[in-house]
Amino acid sequence: MRYRRPAPPDQAAAGARDTIWRWGEAMPGKGRRLLVTGAAGFMGSHLVDALIAEGHTVFGVDDMSGGYWRNIHPQSEFTVLDLRNREATDAYIRKVQPEIIFHMAADATEGRSQFTPLSSTERNYLAYLNVLVPAIREGMRKMVLISSMSVYGAQSPPFHEDMPRQPEDIYAIAKAAMERATEILAEVHGFQYTIIRPHNVYGERQNIADPYRNVIGIFINRLLAGKPFFIYGDGEQKRAFSHIDDFTPYTVRAGFDDVANGQIFNIGPREEYTINEVARLVLKHFGYDPDNPPPEVKPIYHPPRPKEVKEAYCTLDKAQRLLGYRTTVSLDEGIRRMVAWAKELGPQPMRYLKDGLELITENTPATWVKQMM
Numbered sequence: 001m002r003y004r005r006p007a008p009p010d011q012a013a014a015g016a017r018d019t020i021w022r023w024g025e026a027m028p029g030k031g032r033r034l035l036v037t038g039a040a041g042f043m044g045s046h047l048v049d050a051l052i053a054e055g056h057t058v059f060g061v062d063d064m065s066g067g068y069w070r071n072i073h074p075q076s077e078f079t080v081l082d083l084r085n086r087e088a089t090d091a092y093i094r095k096v097q098p099e100i101i102f103h104m105a106a107d108a109t110e111g112r113s114q115f116t117p118l119s120s121t122e123r124n125y126l127a128y129l130n131v132l133v134p135a136i137r138e139g140m141r142k143m144v145l146i147s148s149m150s151v152y153g154a155q156s157p158p159f160h161e162d163m164p165r166q167p168e169d170i171y172a173i174a175k176a177a178m179e180r181a182t183e184i185l186a187e188v189h190g191f192q193y194t195i196i197r198p199h200n201v202y203g204e205r206q207n208i209a210d211p212y213r214n215v216i217g218i219f220i221n222r223l224l225a226g227k228p229f230f231i232y233g234d235g236e237q238k239r240a241f242s243h244i245d246d247f248t249p250y251t252v253r254a255g256f257d258d259v260a261n262g263q264i265f266n267i268g269p270r271e272e273y274t275i276n277e278v279a280r281l282v283l284k285h286f287g288y289d290p291d292n293p294p295p296e297v298k299p300i301y302h303p304p305r306p307k308e309v310k311e312a313y314c315t316l317d318k319a320q321r322l323l324g325y326r327t328t329v330s331l332d333e334g335i336r337r338m339v340a341w342a343k344e345l346g347p348q349p350m351r352y353l354k355d356g357l358e359l360i361t362e363n364t365p366a367t368w369v370k371q372m373m
Helices: 042-053 086-096 119-137 170-191 217-224 249-257 276-287 315-323 331-345
Strands: 035-037 059-062 077-080 100-102 142-147 192-198 230-232 263-267 300-302
Touching: 035 042, 035 230, 042 059, 042 100, 042 249, 059 086, 086 119, 100 119, 100 249, 142 170, 142 249, 142 263, 170 192, 170 276, 192 249, 217 276, 230 276, 249 263, 249 315, 276 331
Parallel strands: 035 059, 035 100, 059 077, 100 142, 142 192, 192 263, 230 300
Antiparallel strands: none
């Protein structure tokens, strides 16, 4: 996919400032050492592509639990690394000595985290500290932390960046802790940071084999196999969805423009859609009549998942003002592109947890316990 550099923000609105990178100039590249965690994953691999397209030398790590070798840019300096391994991660950071880190690695499973609380905490909060602490020791200049709008919890949307963190699930607790740890350590030790809270990002290269998350990807993978997909609850949950092309450019900008230092940004569109509306769009782009799909692919409704937030969408005023954010890919067009990509890839076997769920009770979704996908 071709990287699109965003248009520059309104300089008057952003204010006069000294910047690491100025619009109209080449971004600092060969002399600057950048690290992307989660580099073989969906969002991380697109970010690596964008940074390399701008002339950077990019180091990338991934444990390959959700990433794919096909996503790795041939010009990146890639290493397989499990960030839960403190000694190995510490040694890697000492060796690479990155100036700017884009922390994309995550076990991003809000709904599943209630049933894997130990793994979710270890793979998110503890793994992040294993990166952050040695990076501070080695003189890192800036951390760009990819967080989640799940930190807003069940507050009334639209969410804005000044709202308190009120996480409603174990994954969101980890993300909130990562954000606060970043703020505290930056204040004490003097590095720069930017925190980004994306909206449900989707698009080409998304892991459609993950049975626990990525609703659009799950719907697509089931239809590729000629099977119906599952909807939890009544399908009237509202979400905002962001195509990867409307996320990556602003993550790049946040890494290099001083206006983003010490800031939290919601990144994604304001328009929200119900899960039922998303289902209709996916069915449409597979050539089915959304109002009357054939029985073999007609969606199946299951009981709602525990602690699932009913509505989640954000304001984007701050990102528009300081980063020049704008939405360029509609949900309809984005799903069309993703379906076309997925048809070339073909149906993928679901990648269930090797060690299984940590908690199985009467509230655990049967689709996960019985591995029905």
